[in-house]
Each structure stands twice: as C-alpha cells, then as structure tokens.
Amino acid sequence: MAQAKSKWYVVLKGRTPGIYTRWDEAKAQIFEFTGAVYKGFESKKEADEAWSKKRFPQSGTSSSTPTNSSGKSKPPQVPFIVVDASSLGVPGPTEYQGFLMPEKRKLFGVEIGLATNNIGEFLAIVHALAYLYKHESNLPIYSDSITALSWVQKKKVKSELVRDERTEEAWQLVDRALVWLNTHQVANRIWKWETEHWGENPADYGRK
Numbered sequence: 001m002a003q004a005k006s007k008w009y010v011v012l013k014g015r016t017p018g019i020y021t022r023w024d025e026a027k028a029q030i031f032e033f034t035g036a037v038y039k040g041f042e043s044k045k046e047a048d049e050a051w052s053k054k055r056f057p058q059s060g061t062s063s064s065t066p067t068n069s070s071g072k073s074k075p076p077q078v079p080f081i082v083v084d085a086s087s088l089g090v091p092g093p094t095e096y097q098g099f100l101m102p103e104k105r106k107l108f109g110v111e112i113g114l115a116t117n118n119i120g121e122f123l124a125i126v127h128a129l130a131y132l133y134k135h136e137s138n139l140p141i142y143s144d145s146i147t148a149l150s151w152v153q154k155k156k157v158k159s160e161l162v163r164d165e166r167t168e169e170a171w172q173l174v175d176r177a178l179v180w181l182n183t184h185q186v187a188n189r190i191w192k193w194e195t196e197h198w199g200e201n202p203a204d205y206g207r208k
Contacts, residue, residue: 008047009183012054013037019047021182040183061205074200078102081128082193084203085120092160094170096124098131101201107131115170116161121148126177127188137188144193144201152190155181 009026020026030036041047085096094115128141
C-alpha cells in the first residue's frame with residue numbers, strides 16, 4: 001500500500017484527542033484504543049476544520065449501485081477496477097485479486113493466510129484504493145461483497161473470525177488496512193457488482 005502522504009492527523013476519540021503532525025504520535029493515541037476515531041489530512045486547514053467541527057467530511061466511497069434515469073442498475077463505467085476473494089473454508093486459506101477492466105489486466109493477487117471471504121474482499125478493496133491513490137487515479141472500484149463494502153465505508157471490520165496464531169497474519173493486514181483508510185482521503189467511488197444484471201464478477205476465482 002502507498003506510504004502515507006498526510007501531514008496532519010486529527011484524533012477525535014483516543015487517549016488524548018487533538019491534532020498531531022507526526023503519525024507515531026497520533027498512533028500512540030489510538031493504538032489498541034477501543035472505538036478510536038481519527039483521520040489524516042494533507043492540509044492544516046482541513047485538519048483545523050475537522051477538529052473545530054468535531055467530525056470528518058464524508059469520503060467519496062459508496063456501497064450503493066449506480067442507476068440510470070429509470071432507476072434500474074446500469075453496467076459498470078469503463079475503465080474500472082474489479083476485485084474478488086476466495087476462501088477455502090471458514091476460516092480457510094484466503095486470497096484476493098484485482099483486475100483493470102475492460103482489458104482484464106491483473107493488477108495484484110495476494111495470499112493472506114487463514115481468514116474469511118469477507119476479510120479477503122475488504123483487503124482487496126483497500127488494496128485497490130491504495131493502488132489508485134498511488135497512481136493518482138479516480139477510477140471506480142467494484143466488489144460483490146456487501147459486507148466488505150460496508151466495512152470500507154464505515155472504516156470498521158466486524159468479523160467473528162477469532163484472532164489467534166492461525167489467523168494473526170490476516171488480522172495484521174486488516175489492522176494495516178484500517179490505518180490506511182483512516183490516514184488517506186480518497187475520491188474513488190466503490191460500487192456493488194450486480195451479478196444478476198451483469199454476469200459473473202470478472203475477478204471471480206471460479207471455484208464455486
């Protein structure tokens with residue numbers, strides 16, 4: 001994932017709320033703090049505004065499906081990135097991948113150890129966001145996991161996956177992804193892939 005470019009970090013809920021200019025100082029306020037609320041900004045003005053209002057601006061992400069004037073689902077915009085995950089068990093060996101459409105060029109594929117399909121989907125979406133952020137691209141992202149879309153939108157993962165030695169690798173990636181989401185501002189739209197209308201997700205592993 002791309003290295004953080006933010007220079008100001010606003011901690012609304014943590015050990016000591018406030019504005020920080022160093023990530024290590026901000027992290028000390030929210031690390032292992034239940035219900036921490038924080039976000040990174042690239043300008044002091046944005047950070048000051050968020051701190052004064054005690055709330056953060058809405059991101060550009062969305063879990064709803066784009067519709068046309070008749071209210072029916074419309075096909076994906078072109079070009080776009082589509083992601084998917086595969087988990088062989090609950091939990092089981094899990095991996096995710098992302099493709100650039102319409103040429104279906106594989107951009108990334110990652111194995112994350114023992115996890116669940118939804119965790120794989122969540123990490124795939126964040127990986128795609130980080131990829132687009134690094135390349136300064138506003139392309140939309142599609143995923144067929146409503147749960148993962150919700151986690152990204154809320155910047156919170158609510159999984160029943162037990163965190164132990166077997167699943168620690170995956171959970172560390174989740175921790176890292178949540179930090180990324182909370183320290184970067186993105187404008188990319190994230191949409192639900194409508195299999196019923198558009199056919200199989202192009203990033204699907206075909207293991208059904």
